[in-house]
Structures are given as C-alpha cells and as structure tokens.
Amino acid sequence: MATLTQIRVRTSPDQIPQWQSATWDDYVACCADAEQSQVDHFRIFFNQGYLFVDMGWEGINHARFRELLTMLIAFWFSRQPEQTFDCLGGCILEKPKQRAASPDQVVYIGAESPRWQVGEPRRINLRQWRVPDLVCEVGDTTLATDLDEKKQIYARLEIPEYWVIDVSAARVIAFYLQADGRYQQSHVSRALDGLAIALVEQTFARLEQETNGAAAVWFAQQIANL
Known part of the structure; x- marks a missing residue:
C-alpha cells in the first residue's frame, strides 16, 4: 500500500x-x-x-472566507439558542471501503453529533454516525474539483445539503440532495431553516472592503428581526 x-x-x-x-x-x-x-x-x-x-x-483569502462562514453559522443559530449544533470543520467523513472526504466545514444540527472514543480512528465513520446536515467547501484554487469530483462524493455520501463558496466571485452555490440521489441547486438553505443564499453572498461580497469580523456583524444585524 x-x-x-x-x-x-x-x-x-x-x-x-x-x-x-x-x-x-x-x-x-x-x-x-x-x-x-x-x-x-x-x-x-x-x-x-x-x-x-x-x-x-490556501492562503489569506481562503482563510478569511472559511472563518467568516463559521461565524455566519454561529450567528444564525444564536437566534435560537435552544437549537444545538456542532461545527466540525477539518474532520474526515468516510464510508469505509467506498468514499471519504475532508470538507472545509461540517455542520451537525441537533442531537447525536459524532463523539470520538479512545482507540477509534480520528475520522467520522458514516456507518456509525448519522450524516451531517450541511457540508461546505471554500473554493479558492480548487473550485473546479469542488463542483465536480467532490460534489459527486458528497452526493454518494448522502449529504443532504452542500455549499461551494467561490472566493474569486464571492458567490455561494448551494445544492440540496434530491430523492434520486442527485444535487439540485437551491436559493434557500434547508439546513439553516430558510436562510436566503443571496444574503450569504452579500455578506461574503463585503470582504472586498471589510474584515470578516465586520462582515459577520453586518450579517447578524440583517437577521436580527427575521
């Protein structure tokens, strides 16, 4: 091997x-x-x-977008503090003998997110744990493979919602898994309970002039009364 x-x-x-x-x-x-x-x-x-x-x-741009993504998720759920969630960016997801992936962000919503036990591999076995509710890739220099090979992997792993964040265009391409096992582009997040993808894109667009902290605060203000 x-x-x-x-x-x-x-x-x-x-x-x-x-x-x-x-x-x-x-x-x-x-x-x-x-x-x-x-x-x-x-x-x-x-x-x-x-x-x-x-x-x-990946460099500064990738890091700035990735960390803003995590802040947006946290601010979104701060509106409903009773809702539990886990962000597990950097973890490897796998279905043994078939497929594996290590997304930029992995989001579990609700109970029963993975817990590591001593002696186990440090990877999330999707035959042991449920699939995450949302997986995201930040595409700076890997956009083509994010929209092709990786997208195919996540569909086969049965990830219900998949986002690709295009750094160069400050664009968010969101997909929702259909009953036939294929992704269909969506303009509203189901995992984040009706969050408009256009608002997420507007927030990322602010990175051209602002820090990711300032952009995250702006996002929090926009969703305060939703």
Missing part, C-alpha cells in the same frame, strides 16, 4: 488537483501517516478507486 511519500500530493495552491488510482488501504495508510507525522494541513478525498491528497496551504 502507498504512503504519503509514494503518492502525488498537492503541496501548493498553484498546483492543479490531481486524482490518482488508489485502493482503500492506500487511503487509510495516508491518513495514518498524516496523523503520525502531525501534518498541519492535510485534506484527503477518496472515491471508489481514486484518491486526492491536498497539503497545500
């Missing part, structure tokens, strides 16, 4: 994501290597015989 030193790894945001033939054992070995080496930035995706490993830092 292949290790991180034996496969093609994306180590710079300037590199185009490359998917390569691999086995599930290769995927598990790469995860083990990354954990043992305590790799700071490690994202991995597996889809029935194809693997993509990303160890390239």
Whole structure:
C-alpha cells in the first residue's frame, strides 16, 4: 500500500488537483501517516478507486472566507439558542471501503453529533454516525474539483445539503440532495431553516472592503428581526 511519500500530493495552491488510482488501504495508510507525522494541513478525498491528497496551504483569502462562514453559522443559530449544533470543520467523513472526504466545514444540527472514543480512528465513520446536515467547501484554487469530483462524493455520501463558496466571485452555490440521489441547486438553505443564499453572498461580497469580523456583524444585524 502507498504512503504519503509514494503518492502525488498537492503541496501548493498553484498546483492543479490531481486524482490518482488508489485502493482503500492506500487511503487509510495516508491518513495514518498524516496523523503520525502531525501534518498541519492535510485534506484527503477518496472515491471508489481514486484518491486526492491536498497539503497545500490556501492562503489569506481562503482563510478569511472559511472563518467568516463559521461565524455566519454561529450567528444564525444564536437566534435560537435552544437549537444545538456542532461545527466540525477539518474532520474526515468516510464510508469505509467506498468514499471519504475532508470538507472545509461540517455542520451537525441537533442531537447525536459524532463523539470520538479512545482507540477509534480520528475520522467520522458514516456507518456509525448519522450524516451531517450541511457540508461546505471554500473554493479558492480548487473550485473546479469542488463542483465536480467532490460534489459527486458528497452526493454518494448522502449529504443532504452542500455549499461551494467561490472566493474569486464571492458567490455561494448551494445544492440540496434530491430523492434520486442527485444535487439540485437551491436559493434557500434547508439546513439553516430558510436562510436566503443571496444574503450569504452579500455578506461574503463585503470582504472586498471589510474584515470578516465586520462582515459577520453586518450579517447578524440583517437577521436580527427575521
């Protein structure tokens, strides 16, 4: 089985994501290597015989958008403090032997979000835990694969709602999973209970002139009376 030193790894945001033939054992070995080496930035995706490993830092824009996304989710749920939620960005989701992904943001709404137990892999096994309610990718240098290969993975993992945030255009493309297992674009979030995607886009557009903190406060003001 292949290790991180034996496969093609994306180590710079300037590199185009490359998917390569691999086995599930290769995927598990790469995860083990990354954990043992305590790799700071490690994202991995597996889809029935194809693997993509990303160890390239995305930079300031990606970080600013990603952290604003987390703040927006928190502000949204601050309106209904009785509603529990967990943001688990950076965790790996997997259906063993089939598919795996490590999204920028993973959101569980309500009870029964994953809890790690000593001795278990540090990944979310979707045969053991329910699927998250929302998964998001921030597309700075990976937009094409976010809308293609990764989108296919999330549909097969049965993620009910998937967002792609296009950094260059400050655009949010939201998808909702249909009964036939395919994603349909949606202009309103179901996971976030009717939140208009246009408002999210307006908030991200403010990053051209503002900090993400200021944009988040503006968003909080807009939803205060919803």
